[in-house]
Amino acid sequence: xxxxxxxxxxxxxxxxxxxxxxxxxxxxxxxxxxxxxxxxxxxxxxxxxxxxxxxxxxxxxxxxxxxxxxxxxxxxxxxxxxxxxxxxxxxxxxxxxxxxxxxxxxxxxxxxxxxxxxxxxxxxxxxxxxxxxxxxxxxxxxxxxxxxxxxxxxxxxxxxxxxxxxxxxxxxxxxxxxxxxxxxxxxxxxxxxxxxxxxxxxxxxxxxxxxxxxxxxxxxxxxxxxxxxxxxxxxxxxxxxxxxxxxxxxxxxxxxxxxxxxxxxxxxxxxxxxxxxxxxxxxxxxxxxxxxxxxxxxxxxxxxxxxxxxxxxxxxxxxxxxxxxxxxxxxxxxxxxxxxxxxxxxxxxxxxxxxxxxxxxxxxxxxxxxxxxxxxxxxxxxxxxxx
Amino acid sequence: xxxxxxxxxxxxxxxxxxxxxxxxxxxxxxxxxxxxxxxxxxxxxxxxxxxxxxxxxxxxxxxxxxxxxxxxxxxxxxxxxxxxxxxxxxxxxxxxxxxxxxxxxxxxxxxxxxxxxxxxxxxxxxxxxxxxxxxxxxxxxxxxxxxxxxxxxxxxxxxxxxxxxxxxxxxxxxxxxxxxxxxxxxxxxxxxxxxxxxxxxxxxxxxxxxxxxxxxxxxxxxxxxxxxxxxxxxxxxxxxxxxxxxxxxxxxxxxxxxxxxxxxxxxxxxxxxxxxxxxxxxxxxxxxxxxxxxxxxxxxxxxxxxxxxxxxxxxxxxxxxxxxxxxxxxxxxxxxxxxxxxxxxxxxxxxxxxxxxxxxxxxxxxxxxxxxxxxxxxxxxxxxxxx
Numbered sequence: 055x056x057x058x059x060x061x062x063x064x065x066x067x068x069x070x071x072x073x074x075x076x077x078x079x080x081x082x083x084x085x086x087x088x089x090x091x092x093x094x095x096x097x098x099x100x101x102x103x104x105x106x107x108x109x110x111x112x113x114x115x116x117x118x119x120x121x122x123x124x125x126x127x128x129x130x131x132x133x134x135x136x137x138x139x140x141x142x143x144x145x146x147x148x149x150x151x152x153x154x155x156x157x158x159x160x161x162x163x164x165x166x167x168x169x170x171x172x173x174x175x176x177x178x179x180x181x182x183x184x185x186x187x188x189x190x191x192x193x194x195x196x197x198x199x200x201x202x203x204x205x206x207x208x209x210x211x212x213x214x215x216x217x218x219x220x221x222x223x224x225x226x227x228x229x230x231x232x233x234x235x236x237x238x239x240x241x242x243x244x245x246x247x248x249x250x251x252x253x254x255x256x257x258x259x260x261x262x263x264x265x266x267x268x269x270x271x272x273x274x275x276x277x278x279x280x281x282x283x284x285x286x287x288x289x290x291x292x293x294x295x296x297x298x299x300x301x302x303x304x305x306x307x308x309x310x311x312x313x314x315x316x317x318x319x320x321x322x323x324x325x326x327x328x329x330x331x332x333x334x335x336x337x338x339x340x341x342x343x344x345x346x347x348x349x350x351x352x353x354x355x356x357x358x359x360x361x362x363x364x365x366x367x368x369x370x371x372x373x374x375x376x377x378x379x380x381x382x383x384x385x386x387x388x389x390x391x392x393x394x395x396x397x398x399x400x401x402x403x404x405x406x407x408x409x410x411x412x413x414x415x416x417x418x419x420x421x422x423x424x425x426x427x428x429x430x431x432x433x434x435x436x437x438x439x440x441x
Numbered sequence: 442x443x444x445x446x447x448x449x450x451x452x453x454x455x456x457x458x459x460x461x462x463x464x465x466x467x468x469x470x471x472x473x474x475x476x477x478x479x480x481x482x483x484x485x486x487x488x489x490x491x492x493x494x495x496x497x498x499x500x501x502x503x504x505x506x507x508x509x510x511x512x513x514x515x516x517x518x519x520x521x522x523x524x525x526x527x528x529x530x531x532x533x534x535x536x537x538x539x540x541x542x543x544x545x546x547x548x549x550x551x552x553x554x555x556x557x558x559x560x561x562x563x564x565x566x567x568x569x570x571x572x573x574x575x576x577x578x579x580x581x582x583x584x585x586x587x588x589x590x591x592x593x594x595x596x597x598x599x600x601x602x603x604x605x606x607x608x609x610x611x612x613x614x615x616x617x618x619x620x621x622x623x624x625x626x627x628x629x630x631x632x633x634x635x636x637x638x639x640x641x642x643x644x645x646x647x648x649x650x651x652x653x654x655x656x657x658x659x660x661x662x663x664x665x666x667x668x669x670x671x672x673x674x675x676x677x678x679x680x681x682x683x684x685x686x687x688x689x690x691x692x693x694x695x696x697x698x699x700x701x702x703x704x705x706x707x708x709x710x711x712x713x714x715x716x717x718x719x720x721x722x723x724x725x726x727x728x729x730x731x732x733x734x735x736x737x738x739x740x741x742x743x744x745x746x747x748x749x750x751x752x753x754x755x756x757x758x759x760x761x762x763x764x765x766x767x768x769x770x771x772x773x774x775x776x777x778x779x780x781x782x783x784x785x786x787x788x789x790x791x792x793x794x795x796x797x798x799x800x801x802x803x804x805x806x807x808x809x810x811x812x813x814x815x816x817x818x819x820x821x822x823x824x825x826x827x828x
Contacts, residue, residue: 080506080539108541114501119467152467154495155656156684156706157735159544269542297543298685298711301718319543324685331688332719348544 055136055179057128059089060121060168061441064111065104071209071399074239074270082111083403084164087441088171090135092179101175102427102437105167106347106376107400108318112164120149120164124172127151135172137180137187142353145169158321162350169351170380174424184380184425188387192356201385202392203417205229206266206377208236208249209399216252222398223256229397232262232415233289239267243278250286266292269319273302280309290315290341298325304334315341318375321349326358330365337366341391345375346384359388377404379425386419393417402433442523442566444515446476447508447555448828451498452491458596458786461626461657469498470790471551474828475558477522479566488562489814489824492554493734493763494787495705499551507536507551511559514538522559524567524574529740532556545708549737556738557767561811571767571812575774579743588772589779590804592616593653593764595623595636596786603639609785610643616784619802620676622651626658630665637673653679656706660689667696677702677728685712691721702728705762708736713745717752724753728778732762733771746775764791766812773806780804789820 062084069078088101105112127133127148134140149165177184189197205226208219219236226234236253238246250265257263265288271279276294283291290313295302297319307314314335320326326342329335335342342362346355359369369389374381377395385393395412396404407429410417420426427434449471456465475488492499514520514535521527536552564571576584592613595606606623613621623640625633637650644650652675658666663681670678677700682689684706694701701722707713713729716722722729729749733742746756756776761768764782772780782799783791794816797804807813814821 075542076539078539109544109547110502110506112547115497119497152463152465154706155462157496157546157549157708160496160499160547160550162544163547296711298709298715300715319541321544322685324683328685328687328715328719332715 055134056091057088057124057135057172057175058091059441060116060124061087061089062113062116063440064113065436067107067400067403069400070211072211072240073209073237073266073268075268081108083107084111084113084116084167085437085440086116086167086171087437088168088175089441090175090179092135094178094181099175099178100441101171101173101178101424103167103171103174103347103380103425104403105163106345106378106380107403109159109163109348112167115161115164116168119152120161120168123148123151124168135176135179137176140176142169142351142356145172146350146353158325158349162321163348166347166349166351166354169353170347173352174427177424181423183419183422184383185387185419188352188383192388196389197419198386198389199419200416201382201419202415203231203395203412204233204235204264204392204415205231205395205397206235207396207398208234208253210237210240216249219249220252220256223253226397227256230412230415231395233264234262235264235266235292237268238265239271239279243275243282247282250283254286260287261289264289264292264315267294269293269296276302276306277309280306284310284312288312292316293318298328300328300332303329304332307334307336307340313339313341315343315373317343318345320344323354323357323361327361330362330367337368337371341371341373342367343373343375347376347380352384355384355388379406379427379430382406382417382419383425402430402436405430442521443478444475444511444522444559444562445478446828447503447511448474448476449500449503450827451500452823454494454787454790456787457598459598459627460596460624460653460655462655468495470494471498471500471503471554472824472827473503473554473558474824475555475562476828477562477566479522481565481568486562486565487828488558488560488565488811490554490558490561490734490767490812491790492550493732493765493767494790496546496550496735499554502548502551503555506539507548507555510535510538511555522563522566524563527563529556529738529743532559533737533740545712545736549708550735553734553736553738553741556740557734560739561814564811568810570806570809571770572774572806575739575770579775583776584806585773585776586806587803588769588806589802590618590782590799591620591622591651591779591802592618592782592784593622594783594785595621595640597624597627603636606636607639607643610640613784614643617799617802618782620649620651622653622679624655625652626654626666630662630669634669637670641673647674648676651676651679651702654681656680656683663689663693664696667693671697671699675699679703680705685715687715687719690716691719694721694723694727700726700728702730702760704730705732707731710741710744710748714748717749717754724755724758728758728760729754730760730762734763734767739771742771742775766793766814766817769793769804769806770812789817789823792817
């Protein structure tokens with residue numbers, strides 16, 4: 055069983071969305087195809103992944119350094135896709151040859167995307183869903199099949215006012231979502247408060263609304279946001295400070311009191327440990343978010359969970375970033391707290407299998423093999439063009 | 442005055458060196474040329490820079506995102522190379538359009554290299570050395586012309602034993618260096634101790650020897666290294682822990698007591714502030730190292746120094762990483778503590794102008810314009826091929 059080729063292609067997201075920190079106008083993502091010589095159901099197994107959303111395509115790194123290192127390690131007998139020998143740490147070690155410590159993101163996105171695509175291949179070789187392969191390795195086989203799924207929306211768009219925001223919220227409710235997250239910080243505080251109050255009138259329960267500042271609220275506005283939003287008792291407030299401004303995060307938490315979520319812009323075990331150590335985060339109340347294809351992959355998510363555990367954090371306190379089949383499989387396989395969906399954003403790179411039905415805010419995993427990309431017609435069409 | 446084109450070319454370092462963490466076998470660097478329509482002494486001004494050493498070439502980012510954004514901002518009137526209007530913050534802001542907060546290194550190397558090359562162009566347009574342009578902007582014109590320069594060496598190489606290490610040290614002494622840094626952590630502790638004792642016999646004063654672990658000593662060996670090396674009273678111990686393992690750094694400092702240096706693998710103001718906050722570092726004793734072309738450029742080094750100042754750190758406590766004309770100009774312009782040289786490593790990418798003489802361990806800056814690359818015959822030949 056051999057990887058025969060690793061291919062990458064960059065695709066534009068074609069999104070005009072904007073949050074408090076930046077717009078997605080130029081954003082691209084890398085689709086990776088890991089081709090193998092293993093045949094299942096008459097065709098060679100190919101593992102796929104893409105680097106989630108919000109970080110640019112990383113094809114140069116994959117072509118120049120990462121893919122050749124995987125092939126070299128395989129030739130040397132240090133890396134195998136045979137399910138009996140498959141070792142995520144060996145895959146990481148192979149791709150980290152010649153890399154200086156620290157400064158992770160330049161390679162963690164490429165490494166994570168290749169690693170996740172290799173998991174897709176190994177799951178297909180095993181005839182298993184990716185969530186089952188994850189659960190078998192890290193949880194003694196225990197899968198959490200019902201994954202609560204919230205919806206991320208409420209983006210800023212040119213000409214979008216409160217009526218359009220409420221239309222959007224109503225659409226999510228009609229589709230069956232029960233917890234909705236909207237952006238904040240991209241307009242003056244009083245405008246955000248008006249948006250929050252309008253949405254709360256529709257949702258009723260404040261625990262059905264979460265906010266996302268995307269690190270776009272500077273220290274000058276942070277306390278005002280904490281104080282103004284605290285009384286509403288919302289589900290969570292996301293990314294109140296720069297991703298590694300741990301003191302800024304802790305100061306916000308002290309002023310705000312309610313639940314805070316952050317972490318999607320951390321890229322290593324060390325970063326996540328620093329957040330838990332210095333960020334004022336409270337296990338059981340606050341939420342740590344991880345973007346696994348962007349942060350070295352599934353083996354590293356397992357190491358993050360293991361590093362967090364002695365500090366009081368359980369898998370339930372961790373959410374995967376990115377509303378796609380990868381994050382759904384991570385959530386079911388590791389028993390993470392919930393997953394997210396972006397039905398109005400990122401085109402084919404958000405969403406689940408075409409036949410997956412949301413019931414009372416819950417997605418139940420199916421009997422796909424690998425991550426189940428084959429059941430996403432439009433996305434899989436793009437993937438097949440890559441390799 | 443306009444930038445007409447930004448070009449990049451990747452060059453292999455052709456180095457077989459190894460430290461405790463990794464080898465340089467595959468390492469590349471990006472040479473950047475910022476071409477302008479300004480004519481000085483009969484030829485168009487071109488600004489040059491390269492992304493120091495230890496991080497791979499970043500041409501894809503420069504070509505796909507960073508260079509087009511600079512040209513776009515210039516067309517919109519938001520960025521100028523006219524010395525009267527030149528604003529490093531505007532250059533950074535232009536290149537950060539469309540970038541998510543955090544995860545800096547994927548872009549900070551490209552942004553820093555382009556930014557430093559623009560400084561080279563603006564200094565040449567002004568007819569000034571880069572150190573003078575830096576001092577004029579950030580220190581009211583005060584230049585520190587005499588820069589103490591230590592030498593970094595003592596790498597691990599196949600077949601290199603203590604006799605070869607002592608030959609190397611003697612060569613540095615013959616060239617006029619008075620402070621020498623050698624690698625540690627790449628062999629068992631007792632072998633490193635033998636290397637240290639052998640070098641100390643040649644150097645005499647323990648304050649003439651520094652050590653560099655390159656983050657390659659894991660938590661399991663760290664305390665043993667601290668305890669074994671503490672009694673020698675050496676100049677400093679570099680990178681005892683992973684770059685963002687602030688607690689690991691602080692724990693080492695507590696066990697070791699002597700001066701510690703770290704920071705060359707940090708890439709943002711936030712990272713440097715975290716090191717100062719959480720890393721156990723002691724202003725006036727320990728050393729913070731910055732690699733400016735790798736961490737957003739000269740404007741960001743100025744912001745780092747400004748952020749460190751209220752925490753008790755002065756420019757003298759900060760050293761530039763990378764022994765080249767960029768770091769020498771940074772040291773003289775900002776009044777940094779010293780600079781470093783790698784006469785045996787990194788080929789044309791290390792070293793100073795061909796005519797620069799070291800006297801008693803001190804380099805005196807000359808009357809070059811820009812960074813003075815034109816006086817490095819071999820390097821400048823490579824640069825001219827780029828643009």
